[in-house]
Amino acid sequence: MSKLMEQAREMVNLSKTITERLRMKKGDDITEDETTQFKSYLLSLGVNDPVTKTTFGNGATYFEKLAEEITEVLEKPLTECGGTMTLPEAYCRINRARGVHLISPEDLLLACQKLDKINSKIT
Numbered sequence: 060m061s062k063l064m065e066q067a068r069e070m071v072n073l074s075k076t077i078t079e080r081l082r083m084k085k086g087d088d089i090t091e092d093e094t095t096q097f098k099s100y101l102l103s104l105g106v107n108d109p110v111t112k113t114t115f116g117n118g119a120t121y122f123e124k125l126a127e128e129i130t131e132v133l134e135k136p137l138t139e140c141g142g143t144m145t146l147p148e149a150y151c152r153i154n155r156a157r158g159v160h161l162i163s164p165e166d167l168l169l170a171c172q173k174l175d176k177i178n179s180k181i182t
Contacts, residue, residue: 109128109156109157109158109160110124110125110127110128111160119173122166122169122170122172122173123170123173123176123177125162125166125169125170125173126170126171126173126174126176126177126179127177127179128153129149129153129167129170129171129174129179129181130174130177130179130180130181132152132153132156133149133152133153133181134180134181136152137181146167149167150164150167153167
């Protein structure tokens, strides 16, 4: 398991490096569509920079940012399955997308309670 987590960290670092290079090259030979497509690939692989308690603390801001991330991760799958998904399925998809930065069921519940406040498309 530790080897897998180390490889996941390496993937995250690689994606951050590539993202930074894309930011620096903006306007050169990389189009906005290519940048957006790359970010979409990163999100689908679960190597996007996830919201963490270390970054946002334990308060309302953390749960609002987590609600935004949940919206981003679940919007497409919810559309594909007719707008309804079980909470365990949502929990698994979110944690799969987050990689090594797993959230607890309680954090998921508290973040879901913020979906209305952030005007989420998945409420």
